[in-house]
Amino acid sequence: MERVKEKKRGNGGRLIYLLTKSPRKVTIPDNAVQGENAMEEQNVYQRLADHLSQVGLGYPIRETLLEILRENFNPSEAEIALALPTGVIPFSTVGVSEIGTRVAMPPEELESVLERLAEKGLLYVGPTSTGERGYALLQVGFGFPQTFFWKGEDTPHARKMALLVAKYFNREVTSEAYGSRSKQYRYIPVGKAIQPDLQAVFPVQLMEQVITQARRIAVAHCPCRVSYRLVGRGCEHPTEVCLKFDELADFVIDRGLARELTQEEALDVIRVTEDAGLVHFVDNAEGEIKHNCNCCGCACWNVGNIRRRKIPRDAIMATYFMRETDSNECLGCGACATICPVAAVQMKDGLPIIDQDWCIGCGVCATVCPTEAVVLKGREDPIGVKPAATFRELHQRILEEK
Incomplete structure (x- = not known):
């Protein structure tokens, strides 16, 4: 029976050793690794789109929504957004401690990512029922897609979002x-x-x-x-x-x-x-x-x-x-x-x-x-x-x- 031993190559590819009586070496090319990573990234945006469709005022799932998400969330930010609850009314916030039960990340790092998303206008921020700083997903008509345009600015990102939002809605x-x-x-x-x-x-x-x-x-x-x-x-x-x-x-x-x-x-x-x-x-x-x-x-x-x-x-x-x-x-x-x-x-x-x-x-x-x-x-x-x-x-x- 063959056994597999894996070793990373310095250039990002992988060497796979098939351990038989006469071990032989097989190289998994870099583009295959990159393909796996691309599939994982695509999967996180699809999961986020599914997640956002479940909020009270949900986002209808279309390919253009995935484009909007890719333009605004990096993969790690998308994973954090997936930890925020969905079946709630607008402005229903949860604190870092509650979000932390759904994601494996130190509280300080988690709070930093949440604040970055809020700074980008991708999360609502307000007090929780206990008075701590809390976060919530934006809902359609209550932040999405309005945060891209409420300031009235003409920027390259605002122009790109205007085209995508017009295509989506x-x-x-x-x-x-x-x-x-x-x-x-x-x-x-x-x-x-x-x-x-x-x-x-x-x-x-x-x-x-x-x-x-x-x-x-x-x-x-x-x-x-x-x-x-x-x-x-x-x-x-x-x-x-x-x-x-x-x-x-x-x-x-x-x-x-x-x-x-x-x-x-x-x-x-x-x-x-x-x-x-x-x-x-x-x-x-x-x-x-x-x-x-x-x-x-x-x-x-x-x-x-x-x-x-x-x-x-x-x-x-x-x-x-x-x-x-x-x-x-x-x-x-x-x-x-x-x-x-x-x-x-x-x-x-x-x-x-x-x-x-x-x-x-x-x-x-x-x-x-x-x-x-x-x-x-x-x-x-x-x-x-x-x-x-x-x-x-x-x-x-x-x-x-x-």
Whole structure:
């Protein structure tokens, strides 16, 4: 029977001695060793993609996702990321001691790798339930792919990520990522569009209410418009209008991804977005809002796809209002049709006709109506899902639906 004895060669190859009655030497070439290493590296990225698909707001697995992971994680960093838990809601952190139970690495070295990943914008950092420094995987819409673009920088890496992210988030991936039964986000109308009597009934549908309830506020650049410009496409809408609240604000401020605002400054941002005809959306919860985007039909992942009729509105967003027209007040000027972010208003015989299948109830048209003929009415969710009471409740629902 042959026995095998292995000895490393100085040039990185291996000598294999087959020990028989007459020992003979077989050389495993360097390219074979390199091939094994390449297969191991490919395997760790596939495992990481599988792992990330299991977080609450998971990453749909595609070859382009593997490209993004290879560009941002080295193999040892990918192994560390595999040690972070998945079946959790956004911002659920664990400390070094808990992560260390899943990976064979001294605590000091492990913490150094985690901090490096956080510095690269690849992990969320925040306190654990016991108050120690903790780490969590980014989830779709809550850091991925936004950390590449929140700073608004034009760098070679940002340009490369913009191309890969545009390739990755096609209509199928976008629908899969945001298509849970309980929608992650809801449109929130422009304040002027909600009549005073409805404002009393729907206070959670006002951006002013969201802002005044926040403990801390930050403003970042819109990742959709930043990445859109980085790939050479045009959009003239303002970019530094993406508001973050509370834990998410803590994260983006502490990591240098955004700047802190006062409540009055945040209200000024909202006024700027409404003047620019942008659409507000927030987390699909009544309280504990973490995230507000102000979207355009040019570049944004939801409004843009709806405007181009690529993804049905109700497949990716919650819409709780619908536009109607007071025909007695309407002058037929057509200003609402011109500004509609999703092209859901057409003029016919001097009056606006609203496409109820595509209107998102954003109220942007109300900002240009000279006679207040635009009326927003409450709309029931088509499958009966209501906004969750809190951010935590919303994401527990989404986890249960996976």
